[in-house]
Amino acid sequence: MTEFSHRVEQVSISGIREVFEAAGEDAINLGLGQPDFPTPDHAREAAIEAIEAGEAGAYTSNKGTESLREAIAHRYDADQGLDVYPEHVVATAGGSEALHIALEAHVDPGQEVVFPDPGFVSYDALTRLAGGDPTPVPLREDLTMDPTTVEDAITEDTAAFVVNSPANPTGAVQSPDDIREFARIADEHDVLCLSDEVYEHIVFEGEHRSPLEFARTDNVVVVGACSKTYSMTGWRLGWVTGSNRRIERMLRVHQYGQACATAASQHAAEAALTGPQDAVDEMVAAFEERRDVLLDGLADIGLECPTPHGAFYAMPKVPAGFVDEVIDRGVIVVPGDAFGEHGEGYARISYAVDVETLKAALEIMGDAAEAVR
Numbered sequence: 001m002t003e004f005s006h007r008v009e010q011v012s013i014s015g016i017r018e019v020f021e022a023a024g025e026d027a028i029n030l031g032l033g034q035p036d037f038p039t040p041d042h043a044r045e046a047a048i049e050a051i052e053a054g055e056a057g058a059y060t061s062n063k064g065t066e067s068l069r070e071a072i073a074h075r076y077d078a079d080q081g082l083d084v085y086p087e088h089v090v091a092t093a094g095g096s097e098a099l100h101i102a103l104e105a106h107v108d109p110g111q112e113v114v115f116p117d118p119g120f121v122s123y124d125a126l127t128r129l130a131g132g133d134p135t136p137v138p139l140r141e142d143l144t145m146d147p148t149t150v151e152d153a154i155t156e157d158t159a160a161f162v163v164n165s166p167a168n169p170t171g172a173v174q175s176p177d178d179i180r181e182f183a184r185i186a187d188e189h190d191v192l193c194l195s196d197e198v199y200e201h202i203v204f205e206g207e208h209r210s211p212l213e214f215a216r217t218d219n220v221v222v223v224g225a226c227s228k229t230y231s232m233t234g235w236r237l238g239w240v241t242g243s244n245r246r247i248e249r250m251l252r253v254h255q256y257g258q259a260c261a262t263a264a265s266q267h268a269a270e271a272a273l274t275g276p277q278d279a280v281d282e283m284v285a286a287f288e289e290r291r292d293v294l295l296d297g298l299a300d301i302g303l304e305c306p307t308p309h310g311a312f313y314a315m316p317k318v319p320a321g322f323v324d325e326v327i328d329r330g331v332i333v334v335p336g337d338a339f340g341e342h343g344e345g346y347a348r349i350s351y352a353v354d355v356e357t358l359k360a361a362l363e364i365m366g367d368a369a370e371a372v373r
């Protein structure tokens with residue numbers, strides 16, 4: 001009889017989906033991990049033009065088109081002053097595939113991967129699919145990840161640790177000092193730092209910094225994507241960058257698992273990356289305004305919430321029974337323990353909805369909090 005692999009039996013469908021299924025059809029959805037803005041016109045038009053010109057019907061090079069990888073490299077230079085060479089980039093099917101090929105290429109069965117808890121659900125699942133041992137580490141009170149905690153968790157069997165700033169599900173942004181420390185840990189312990197920077201442009205206070213800037217070895221691999229920055233989640237376009245030898249290994253996984261990222265999406269992404277960036281600025285300003293509305297509302301309800309400095313999530317501490325009560329009353333939020341054991345007692349609220357909707361949801365959350373206290 002055909003059996004299933006041990007690796008696949010180690011993972012289950014994300015708890016987030018269960019929450020969506022439990023909610024009614026006209027519920028207010030504060031559970032979504034995607035911006036509620038349209039993809040910029042110039043990106044959409046570039047894809048349409050490429051399709052009409054017959055330029056999107058064939059495989060591209062496995063790594064992605066030269067011009068897309070140049071556009072990605074250009075953004076690292078323009079935004080962070082980092083030298084990334086186009087040949088050191090692989091365009092992928094979103095940040096998700098980038099994380100997958102990075103872990104497949106670096107983790108052996110039985111090796112550990114250290115990542116934040118609460119943290120993005122894929123770190124645990126992709127580690128298991130690579131045959132590795134997930135090693136979640138708790139966060140500081142402000143929901144940032146302490147480099148000391150990471151360093152303490154590293155053993156001889158550690159293959160990699162994941163840094164995610166700005167972070168899902170917390171909205172936390174690591175300080176430049178923390179980022180420098182992560183780079184030092186990668187260098188000194190000779191472990192891979194997998195830096196998931198898909199929210200790099202959505203920062204309200206402080207600035208986005210990458211461990212790539214500080215590392216003296218090639219032990220940092222960075223994952224990026226158009227998904228959040230340009231509201232392009234459906235286009236499935238991300239990338240991974242690293243040194244020659246690392247890119248060559250990740251490319252082996254990508255080549256056989258994916259061949260290349262979707263050609264039309266590569267055209268759209270190139271236009272998004274090289275075109276005017278005002279849509280990004282406008283979206284970030286809108287998110288910041290909503291973040292403030294949400295924080296004020298949560299404070300009025302009496303829910304303690306570390307101030308998120310980026311992404312579009314907030315993670316307040318909530319009383320027992322709060323999440324179920326809120327969902328019963330027609331607002332979807334995600335229970336914190338969907339993101340790891342240490343997420344228990346928190347809820348993730350995504351504010352990818354307009355201010356009016358957010359205010360209506362806050363009212364319902366206030367009633368729910370009162371009902372369960």
Ligand SMILES: Cc1ncc(COP(=O)(O)O)c(C=O)c1O
Binds near residue numbers: 093096120
């Ligand atoms: C932290 C983080 N990394 C990676 C991803 C994957 O993004 P993509 O849609 O580009 O695959 C997400 C999506 O929610 C995310 O939150």
